[in-house]
Amino acid sequence: xxxxxxxxxxxxxxxxxxxxxxxxxxxxxxxxxxxxxxxxxxxxxxxxxxxxxxxxxxxxxxxxxxxxxxxxxxxxxxxxxxxxxxxxxxxxxxxxxxxxxxxxxxxxxxxxxxxxxxxxxxxxxxxxxxxxxxxxxxxxxxxxxxxxxxxxxxxxxxxxxxxxxxxxxxxxxxxxxxxxxxxxxxxxxxxxxxxxxxxxxxxxxxxxxxxxxxxxxxxxxxxxxxxxxxxxxxxxxxxxxxxxxxxxxxxxxxxxxxxxxxxxxxxxxxxxxxxxxxxxxxxxxxxxxxxxxxxxxxxxxxx
Ligand code: HBI
Ligand code: FE
Numbered sequence: 001x002x003x004x005x006x007x008x009x010x011x012x013x014x015x016x017x018x019x020x021x022x023x024x025x026x027x028x029x030x031x032x033x034x035x036x037x038x039x040x041x042x043x044x045x046x047x048x049x050x051x052x053x054x055x056x057x058x059x060x061x062x063x064x065x066x067x068x069x070x071x072x073x074x075x076x077x078x079x080x081x082x083x084x085x086x087x088x089x090x091x092x093x094x095x096x097x098x099x100x101x102x103x104x105x106x107x108x109x110x111x112x113x114x115x116x117x118x119x120x121x122x123x124x125x126x127x128x129x130x131x132x133x134x135x136x137x138x139x140x141x142x143x144x145x146x147x148x149x150x151x152x153x154x155x156x157x158x159x160x161x162x163x164x165x166x167x168x169x170x171x172x173x174x175x176x177x178x179x180x181x182x183x184x185x186x187x188x189x190x191x192x193x194x195x196x197x198x199x200x201x202x203x204x205x206x207x208x209x210x211x212x213x214x215x216x217x218x219x220x221x222x223x224x225x226x227x228x229x230x231x232x233x234x235x236x237x238x239x240x241x242x243x244x245x246x247x248x249x250x251x252x253x254x255x256x257x258x259x260x261x262x263x264x265x266x267x268x269x270x271x272x273x274x275x276x277x278x279x280x281x282x283x284x285x286x287x288x289x290x291x292x293x294x295x296x297x298x299x300x301x302x303x
Contacts, residue, residue, distance in 0.1 A: 011090055018097050022088040022111045024070040031113045032067025038119065038128050045199055051179050051188040053143065053238065057136030068113060069131055078135070082144035086135060091124055095154065095163060102151025107138055120196060133190030134174070143188075146242040147174065153250060162254040165219045172218045173241060178202065178210065178234045185210065185234060185275070201228050207282035209266075210234055212273030215244055216253065221263045230265040230283050234275055 010018045043058070060077050063069050075085040087101065088111040101108050109130035114122045137143045150170060157166040177189040185203055187193055192202045202208070209231035211217070218233055235241045263269065266280050 008094065014090055017101070018089050018093040019087045019108070020090055020111065022071045024068070024072075027068050027113070030116075034116060034119075035068045035113060035128060036066065039132060041196060042132065042194065042199070045196060046187065046193065049187050049199055049203055050193060051181060051186040053140045053179075054136045054188050054193060057139035060139040061132065061135060068127055069135075071109065071111075074131070074135065078138055081139050082141050084138045084144055086131065096158060099151045099154035099158070102147055103155060104151075105144070105148055107134060107147070109134070129190060129194040133194035136193075137174075137188060137190070140238065142238045142242050146238060146245060149242065149245050150174070153245065156250065157254075160251065160254050162250070162257075165254060165257055166250070168219050168221060168223065169215070169245075171223050172221065172233045173213075173235065176202070176223075176229050176232060177213075178232045179238070180234055180236055189232075198228050201282075202232055205282065206276075206279045208232055208276075208280075209268060209274070209278040210276040211268070212236075212275060213241070214271075214273075215248060216257070216260075217263070217269065217272065219253070219257055220260055221265055223265055228282065230280060231278065 010016060014020045039061075046055070060074070060081065061069055063073050063077075065073070071086045071088055075087075078084040078086065082105075084105045084107060086109050087106050089108040091110060093101075093108060098108060107130075110124065110126045112126055113128060114126045138147065150166075153169075154163070154166055157163050173189065175189050175191040178185050178192075179188050180186075187199060187202060189202075192198045205228075208229055211231055211233055213233045213235045221231065223229065266278075266283055268274060268277065
């Protein structure tokens with residue numbers, strides 16, 4: 001995954017680790033009101049759709065002040081529950097910096113809020129995506145450990161030149177993951193959670209595949225950043241995801257992946273546990289309709 005920030009020094013005003021002060025007092029009343037609007041709309045939409053783990057974590061965002069959360073106050077709460085902090089960054093940070101923060105249980109969040117005309121679409125992760133989307137899952141002890149393990153794995157992946165493979169694990173779990181709860185599919189991926197359109201599409205639309213999670217399969221599968229996903233991977237629970245990540249020796253996995261074809265997100269493979277075979281009708285439409293992206297929240301850096 002190429003980050004726009006790769007190889008750069010921190011911008012003016014940022015610390016060596018790329019963090020900046022959030023400057024909560026500088027948000028305008030209009031920005032706080034926009035946050036409240038986004039929050040209310042998604043909280044309503046997600047009531048029957050989000051994982052109970054994400055729903056439980058949402059409480060961590062119900063802070064004393066209205067509007068955009070104050071990262072210091074949020075960090076105090078998270079620190080007490082799972083030992084995580086939220087730190088502000090100006091935008092995308094280099095991969096090594098990103099992984100170092102995660103490995104040390106610091107979640108980097110954009111502090112800017114999208115403009116009103118970007119309510120359903122923007123390129124870079126803003127405070128709504130990063131905080132509303134990601135922070136609730138960080139309040140869960142198991143998922144909190146998973147993201148830290150991902151950060152540590154990311155640091156090792158740089159040594160193997162395998163970042164692009166590992167980034168797919170993040171994409172198809174942390175950003176766009178589904179989980180099975182009592183026989184129903186639920187949302188936990190932050191890119192879905194923070195998108196009004198995709199939080200319907202990911203569960204209800206016949207177009208995308210929904211496939212049982214398999215580590216190798218995920219790391220072989222390309223993804224698109226300019227529209228809703230064409231396939232979603234479903235974990236049985238987060239303990240299984242954490243165990244798989246902790247108990248896999250990634251060096252031989254990366255070596256094995258070298259000799260395997262990459263998989264298109266519209267494809268199904270013989271070994272797949274297919275939960276829903278997608279019609280892929282949406283991909284067919286967007287492919288012939290280039291330029292009219294309806295992507296709601298890219299939620300992460302380009303691949
Ligand atoms: N920077 N701010 C920010 N947010 C991210 O999600 C992010 C990043 N830099 C790099 C990066 N992600 C990637 O390394 C991972 O998604 C794989
Ligand atoms: Fe994200």
